[in-house]
Amino acid sequence: MRLFLFLLAILTCWLMACGNGDDDDDDDPTAAEQCIEKYSPENGYDWETIPPGLSYGDDDDDDDDVSMREHAEEQCRANGGEYCESDDFITSRAALCIAQDHGYMGNTDVWDVWMVFHYGYKTVIWATQNLLGEKFLCGDSRGANIHATTGEVLGEMDMGAICDP
Numbered sequence: 463m464r465l466f467l468f469l470l471a472i473l474t475c476w477l478m479a480c481g482n483g484d485d486d487d488d489d490d491p492t493a494a495e496q497c498i499e500k501y502s503p504e505n506g507y508d509w510e511t512i513p514p515g516l517s518y519g520d521d522d523d524d525d526d527d528v529s530m531r532e533h534a535e536e537q538c539r540a541n542g543g544e545y546c547e548s549d550d551f552i553t554s555r556a557a558l559c560i561a562q563d564h565g566y567m568g569n570t571d572v573w574d575v576w577m578v579f580h581y582g583y584k585t586v587i588w589a590t591q592n593l594l595g596e597k598f599l600c601g602d603s604r605g606a607n608i609h610a611t612t613g614e615v616l617g618e619m620d621m622g623a624i625c626d627p
Contacts, residue, residue: 494613497559498552507553512575530577534586534610537579545585545611551577557588557608564615566590566606577610583617586610591619 491499501507509531531548538546554575561575573592580587591605605619 493563494560497563498556498613501553501555501559503553507555509548509551509553509577511577512554512558512573534577534579538586541579541581541584543579543584543586545609547611548586551586551610552588552608552613554588556613557610558590560608560613560615561590561606564606566592566604566615566618574605580607580616583607583609587616589619 499505511530531551534551535546535548537543554577558573558575573590575588575590577586577588579585586609588608588610589605590608607616607619608614609616
């Protein structure tokens with residue numbers, strides 16, 4: 463009986479990869495991690511909006527990317543948010559890459575990507591949206607809310623069919 467229990471324990475441990483040193487899955491970067499690494503500031507990318515200089519009522523200052531980050535960080539801190547440190551934010555290109563990888567951007571190369579403090583999530587996000595419906599005749603405009611620090615997809619934005627007259 464003891465031999466049976468011993469063999470059962472070994473078999474269970476082996477099936478669960480207990481102690482076999484096979485934890486390669488933990489070493490393989492996720493698609494989000496690959497996007498974050500590829501489009502990092504160290505590789506020459508920044509936190510600019512896409513398209514560059516996209517502004518939502520701010521002045522026409524060429525420094526929108528810095529004020530956007532600083533504004534998001536200030537809003538995050540003022541509202542008791544988490545992950546507020548702007549130096550830890552992923553770049554806009556990394557957020558776009560993550561959204562594309564998750565299939566949120568559709569078959570288009572026209573996007574808006576902007577950073578904002580999200581009051582519901584209580585953190586800073588990159589909001590991504592394809593502009594299929596706005597720039598072409600008609601199409602589904604979709605996007606995703608990407609956590610600005612971790613790269614996690616927090617939610618989907620689905621604006622439905624938008625058609626230009």
